[in-house]
Amino acid sequence: MPNHAAMTSEAPRAPERSFLSIRSLTKSFGPFQALKSIDLEIGEGEFVCFLGPSGCGKTTLLRAIAGLDRQTGGSIMLRGKDVSNAPPSQRDFGIVFQSYALFPNLTVADNVGYGLVNQKKPRDMIIARVSELLALVGLPDQASKYPAQLSGGQQQRVALARALATSPGLLLLDEPLSALDARVRLRLREEIRALQRRLGVTTIMVTHDQEEALSMAERIVVMNHGVIEQVGTPEEVYARPATAFVADFVGRMTFLSGVMEGATLVRVGDQALRVAEAPGFSAGQKVELGLRPEAVRLVEGAGENRLSMRITELEYLGSFVRATLEGEGASPLTLLADLPFNVMQDRAYAPGQAVIAELPASALRIFSART
Amino acid sequence: MSANASFTRDREARVATLLLAGLAFLLVLLIAVPLWSLLSKSVQNSNGQFVGLANFARYISTPALVASLWNSIWVSSLVALIVVPLAFLYAYALTRSRMPGRGLFMAVAMTPLFAPSLLSAISLIYIFGNQGFLKSWLFGASIYGPVGIVLAEAVYCFPHALMIMVTALRLADGRLYEVAEALGTSKSRVFFTVTLPGARYGLISAIFVVFTLVITDFGIPKVIGGQFNVLATDAYKQIVGQQNFEMGAVVGLILLMPAIFAFFVDRQVQKKQVALLSARAVPYEPKPNGKRDFALLAFCLVIGGLLIGMLGMAIWASFIRYWPYNLTFTLNNYNFANFDPQGWGAYLTSLKMAGLTAIFGTTIVFFGAYLVEKTKPAPALRGFVHFLAMLPMAVPGLVLGLGYVFFVNAPWNPLGIFYGTLTVLVANTVAHFYTVAHITAVTQLKQIDAEFESVSASLKVPFWVTFRRVTVPISLPAVLDIAVYLFVNALTTVSAVIFLYGPGTKLASIAIVHMDEMGAVAAAAAMATCIVFTAMAVKLLHLALDRVVFARFQAWRKR
Numbered sequence: 001m002p003n004h005a006a007m008t009s010e011a012p013r014a015p016e017r018s019f020l021s022i023r024s025l026t027k028s029f030g031p032f033q034a035l036k037s038i039d040l041e042i043g044e045g046e047f048v049c050f051l052g053p054s055g056c057g058k059t060t061l062l063r064a065i066a067g068l069d070r071q072t073g074g075s076i077m078l079r080g081k082d083v084s085n086a087p088p089s090q091r092d093f094g095i096v097f098q099s100y101a102l103f104p105n106l107t108v109a110d111n112v113g114y115g116l117v118n119q120k121k122p123r124d125m126i127i128a129r130v131s132e133l134l135a136l137v138g139l140p141d142q143a144s145k146y147p148a149q150l151s152g153g154q155q156q157r158v159a160l161a162r163a164l165a166t167s168p169g170l171l172l173l174d175e176p177l178s179a180l181d182a183r184v185r186l187r188l189r190e191e192i193r194a195l196q197r198r199l200g201v202t203t204i205m206v207t208h209d210q211e212e213a214l215s216m217a218e219r220i221v222v223m224n225h226g227v228i229e230q231v232g233t234p235e236e237v238y239a240r241p242a243t244a245f246v247a248d249f250v251g252r253m254t255f256l257s258g259v260m261e262g263a264t265l266v267r268v269g270d271q272a273l274r275v276a277e278a279p280g281f282s283a284g285q286k287v288e289l290g291l292r293p294e295a296v297r298l299v300e301g302a303g304e305n306r307l308s309m310r311i312t313e314l315e316y317l318g319s320f321v322r323a324t325l326e327g328e329g330a331s332p333l334t335l336l337a338d339l340p341f342n343v344m345q346d347r348a349y350a351p352g353q354a355v356i357a358e359l360p361a362s363a364l365r366i367f368s369a370r371t
Numbered sequence: 372m373s374a375n376a377s378f379t380r381d382r383e384a385r386v387a388t389l390l391l392a393g394l395a396f397l398l399v400l401l402i403a404v405p406l407w408s409l410l411s412k413s414v415q416n417s418n419g420q421f422v423g424l425a426n427f428a429r430y431i432s433t434p435a436l437v438a439s440l441w442n443s444i445w446v447s448s449l450v451a452l453i454v455v456p457l458a459f460l461y462a463y464a465l466t467r468s469r470m471p472g473r474g475l476f477m478a479v480a481m482t483p484l485f486a487p488s489l490l491s492a493i494s495l496i497y498i499f500g501n502q503g504f505l506k507s508w509l510f511g512a513s514i515y516g517p518v519g520i521v522l523a524e525a526v527y528c529f530p531h532a533l534m535i536m537v538t539a540l541r542l543a544d545g546r547l548y549e550v551a552e553a554l555g556t557s558k559s560r561v562f563f564t565v566t567l568p569g570a571r572y573g574l575i576s577a578i579f580v581v582f583t584l585v586i587t588d589f590g591i592p593k594v595i596g597g598q599f600n601v602l603a604t605d606a607y608k609q610i611v612g613q614q615n616f617e618m619g620a621v622v623g624l625i626l627l628m629p630a631i632f633a634f635f636v637d638r639q640v641q642k643k644q645v646a647l648l649s650a651r652a653v654p655y656e657p658k659p660n661g662k663r664d665f666a667l668l669a670f671c672l673v674i675g676g677l678l679i680g681m682l683g684m685a686i687w688a689s690f691i692r693y694w695p696y697n698l699t700f701t702l703n704n705y706n707f708a709n710f711d712p713q714g715w716g717a718y719l720t721s722l723k724m725a726g727l728t729a730i731f732g733t734t735i736v737f738f739g740a741y742l743v744e745k746t747k748p749a750p751a752l753r754g755f756v757h758f759l760a761m762l763p764m765a766v767p768g769l770v771l772g773l774g775y776v777f778f779v780n781a782p783w784n785p786l787g788i789f790y791g792t793l794t795v796l797v798a799n800t801v802a803h804f805y806t807v808a809h810i811t812a813v814t815q816l817k818q819i820d821a822e823f824e825s826v827s828a829s830l831k832v833p834f835w836v837t838f839r840r841v842t843v844p845i846s847l848p849a850v851l852d853i854a855v856y857l858f859v860n861a862l863t864t865v866s867a868v869i870f871l872y873g874p875g876t877k878l879a880s881i882a883i884v885h886m887d888e889m890g891a892v893a894a895a896a897a898m899a900t901c902i903v904f905t906a907m908a909v910k911l912l913h914l915a916l917d918r919v920v921f922a923r924f925q926a927w928r929k930r
Contacts, residue, residue, distance in 0.1 A: 089831045097825070104927055114832060168829075
């Protein structure tokens with residue numbers, strides 16, 4: 001089911017020339033299956049993010065692509081060449097780790113030139129290449145410093161320069177930003193993205209931060225429990241999550257359990273809610289409805305998908321306020337609604353207040369009930 | 372694409388596998404085969420025929436030998452019972468009080484490590500022996516026998532027990548004490564409900580370590596045991612005196628039992644000890660407490676004084692013309708040629724042996740630990756090498772020495788030509804002290820980012836280049852630690868090498884035993900003094916190197 005969803009959302013924009021092609025890749029650690037038959041195509045020059053909670057297999061997949069941890073089964077093709085069993089040194093990639101893994105006893109220049117020295121390039125060529133790379137990552141005057149003398153963000157840039165030094169065809173980034181503080185992280189996001197566009201190097205980044213994935217990737221591969229849940233553009237993944245897991249992991253979503261009543265009508269408690277479409281679901285089937293908090297609107301007057309509710313809690317989150325709404329009746333619904341700050345100022349909502357919430361049919365996503 | 376094809380393409384994996392196989396072969400030769408020789412010798416008769424447990428039956432039916440077994444057990448237990456509480460209190464003073472001079476007291480307690488174990492026995496002979504100035508304090512009892520053994524072993528074992536206790540007491544969670552104090556718990560109740568339970572694994576571990584050290588020590592009972600026989604001296608007599616290799620092997624195997632038992636107890640204990648301290652624990656900071664600190668200071672002064680006294684006595688005696696009748700200063704005792712045909716040669720041989728052990732041992736241990744810890748291929752082989760590296764911990768030096776005797780002297784063994792050479796002494800000593808050095812190296816390597824090898828692979832740089840350019844420079848302090856550890860222990864060890872030296876390769880520590888045997892106790896003390904001063908000088912040099920060299924050549928460590 002998840003793989004099927006992955007295929008359909010990928011279909012319209014399948015890369016014309018596959019740069020990296022992964023076929024039914026599996027990886028087991030004893031009885032534990034870290035990767036369960038992964039299929040994935042990545043086009044040349046793409047920026048792809050592997051997104052998922054810790055333990056979902058995203059890093060395992062990255063390390064298998066790099067050849068650092070060999071897969072149990074399946075194949076990996078790089079530029080049409082089977083590299084499934086090639087050692088890392090015979091694959092064409094540069095890698096940046098969360099810890100940066102800079103050699104502490106070597107200067108910044110020696111770190112960046114580490115791979116070049118081994119290629120037996122002439123000395124002045126190495127020096128030129130190193131200063132070119134350091135300029136590229138915005139550290140032109142730090143060449144003779146040691147890593148310990150640099151800030152975290154600077155160390156990350158050196159690691160990036162080192163990974164790019166040998167002009168690899170593939171750049172792998174393993175949670176490169178998680179060790180940095182929030183402000184530096186935001187700036188480096190943009191820098192890495194800009195650098196990638198400029199060089200056109202195919203890039204795979206592993207992250208557990210959905211915001212990072214949404215803002216940087218051209219395509220996101222959402223993973224959970226060793227399978228791909230969805231592959232799609234950030235917009236597709238956010239607006240049309242293929243599974244309840246994706247919906248919940250990428251952005252916030254309230255879930256309501258219900259039963260199909262008609263083609264597009266779902267009974268939730270003692271309410272009937274209209275959905276825009278429910279392909280593949282039939283009457284009597286148990287389903288789950290998902291709704292983003294920012295899609296909920298507080299309105300006046302009754303109507304379809306409008307519920308009388310009460311505000312039980314208001315949580316200030318800076319630019320918006322997250323309201324917890326509770327319905328009436330024997331089995332009341334609970335909803336989250338994000339209210340923009342200006343709306344809050346105009347209406348002056350307060351806990352205990354009765355409101356009417358509209359759950360737009362177009363914003364209600366329908367999923368098969370989780371077991 | 373088959374796995375085989377990729378294997379031939381992966382040069383790095385091939386090199387790593389080859390090196391690991393070479394290391395495994397070397398360790399099997401240095402550690403496993405000698406132990407196997409000991410084992411098989413114990414179930415053979417003198418013609419090399421298999422006789423099952425006949426040797427063991429003969430052992431049990433020989434009253435003199437069984438008496439030694441009993442002697443060994445009660446003496447070792449008594450030493451453990453004396454030393455561990457003292458070490459606990461001393462460690463408590465070092466870690467849980469604000470008494471002055473804690474660093475100095477720690478250093479003082481470590482001094483026995485720089486001397487051969489039998490040095491304290493020599494000192495005791497000067498103090499309580501037939502000509503001892505405090506002989507009357509023994510109320511007619513003789514120092515030659517269990518009394519002397521217990522006292523000397525207590526000195527020898529004290530630093531070992533202390534290191535375990537200090538580690539255990541340092542692992543305290545300060546928050547537990549804050550909670551106890553907040554709840555108004557009395558000091559004694561805190562001690563019995565928080566401090567003691569926290570250190571209980573350390574206490575168990577220390578008891579077993581001390582027991583094993585004593586039961587397998589050869590030097591002290593040899594020098595001060597008199598007619599009191601223990602297992603270690605029995606093994607020596609059976610092998611060297613009576614050439615009864617089979618019975619020697621049986622004694623060796625019996626000595627192996629408590630050591631193996633202690634090894635497994637220690638492993639269990641260490642697992643639990645680590646679990647005691649959660650990642651979020653806060654280190655305990657003792658508050659000043661005048662009365663407590665004064666009492667502990669007095670205690671440490673007494674113990675530290677005794678330790679220094681034991682060391683100082685032998686050193687002083689080595690400069691005295693004729694104890695106790697002519698106490699004038701002389702250097703005659705250092706004219707070793709008068710007492711031993713080798714003269715100063717034994718000392719020089721010791722230096723050479725220790726130097727070679729440090730050089731070869733450090734190289735093999737560190738590179739071996741790197742292969743085990745940082746390379747990917749052949750996981751089974753890496754596990755096997757790690758197991759072999761941990762094995763010597765459970766094997767007392769005396770037992771390993773016996774194993775070497777049987778192995779090297781085996782008629783089928785072409786390596787027999789090495790018997791009595793420096794080569795076999797170095798090999799044996801490297802094997803004897805392999806485990807601690809290996810653990811030091813592994814601990815250091817674990818602290819290095821695990822992704823260095825991955826980054827190198829992505830940059831197409833083979834692991835041996837990264838080992839040379841990054842791993843070794845970063846690890847220099849640990850490498851130096853290992854070298855000094857091996858050097859000092861090679862200098863002071865007696866038990867393993869006593870069976871293995873040859874005409875031209877007598878070591879200083881063995882010369883001490885021989886000179887003492889001939890009654891030249893002052894010369895024995897002089898040779899021991901040479902060893903102590905050399906070992907301490909090396910240690911001081913090590914400290915100086917650590918300060919100066921690393922400040923100058925490791926600028927990258929500074930922020």
